[in-house]
Amino acid sequence: MAQQAHAYQMVDPSPWPLTGAMAALLKTSGVATWFHFHSTTLLTLGMILLLVTIYQWWRDIFREGTFQGHHTPPVQKGLRYGMILFITSEVFFFLGFFWAFYHSSLAPTPELGGCWPRTGIIPLDPFQVPLLNSAVLLASGVTVTCAHHSIMEGGRKQAIQSLTLTILLGLYFTALQAMEYYEAPFTIALGVYGSTFFEATGFHRLDVIIGCTFLAVWLLRQAHYHFSSEYHYRFDTAAWYCHFVVVVWLLLYVSIYWWGS
Numbered sequence: 001m002a003q004q005a006h007a008y009q010m011v012d013p014s015p016w017p018l019t020g021a022m023a024a025l026l027k028t029s030g031v032a033t034w035f036h037f038h039s040t041t042l043l044t045l046g047m048i049l050l051l052v053t054i055y056q057w058w059r060d061i062f063r064e065g066t067f068q069g070h071h072t073p074p075v076q077k078g079l080r081y082g083m084i085l086f087i088t089s090e091v092f093f094f095l096g097f098f099w100a101f102y103h104s105s106l107a108p109t110p111e112l113g114g115c116w117p118r119t120g121i122i123p124l125d126p127f128q129v130p131l132l133n134s135a136v137l138l139a140s141g142v143t144v145t146c147a148h149h150s151i152m153e154g155g156r157k158q159a160i161q162s163l164t165l166t167i168l169l170g171l172y173f174t175a176l177q178a179m180e181y182y183e184a185p186f187t188i189a190l191g192v193y194g195s196t197f198f199e200a201t202g203f204h205r206l207d208v209i210i211g212c213t214f215l216a217v218w219l220l221r222q223a224h225y226h227f228s229s230e231y232h233y234r235f236d237t238a239a240w241y242c243h244f245v246v247v248v249w250l251l252l253y254v255s256i257y258w259w260g261s
Contacts, residue, residue: 024050027042083241100192100196116260124184124185133253137246140242141242151227159227167212167216
């Protein structure tokens with residue numbers, strides 16, 4: 001790096017892409033083994049290897065960006081573009097679920113009884129747990145915005161408090177949705193309504209868990225003085241992702257819970 005004539009990062013050779021691929025192979029094989037032979041050995045090994053890979057890879061990235069200074073302004077711009085492209089891919093991912101839902105609900109086929117939801121399905125009341133979940137997730141969007149502004153203004157203590165509250169709200173949302181799944185009067189196998197409902201809300205729930213994981217890592221970094229009012233671009237991308245999760249939930253609530261019921 002001392003003789004480097006440009007501001008771009010030349011990444012050192014790393015074993016973590018290989019271990020990540022091995023973890024994905026073990027998890028995929030482990031799920032198949034679990035389904036057919038009721039053995040969770042491969043699945044457990046794959047999960048352990050995946051967690052080790054995530055920890056080590058993030059550790060290396062934090063070292064390169066925070067302590068070695070490799071994340072120069074052009075590198076930061078590239079990382080922001082990467083998050084924008086990732087969120088764009090998530091938009092099109094959920095667009096497929098909305099397309100399937102509206103395609104089936106706007107013109108119900110005779111197999112569905114010509115009505116939506118199909119005869120025999122009792123939809124969830126949108127003004128009970130789903131409405132509470134909406135309020136919880138909107139509150140988490142407010143608290144993560146407060147954390148972002150606190151970091152930009154140098155308020156370390158306020159940022160830690162807002163991040164902690166955001167993570168707790170995300171976990172509360174996940175617990176409420178788990179209770180909703182447990183008490184739902186229909187399953188994923190009950191036609192197109194059940195499949196679109198559980199797939200769309202289930203993947204959104206996964207996004208909430210991913211967002212909470214991101215924020216938990218950033219909370220630890222904030223506690224270790226890794227962020228400042230000038231250096232906090234990685235938190236910007238995490239905040240974008242959290243706001244995206246909130247917007248998707250509002251669309252899910254209006255489309256599936258309220259209008260679709």
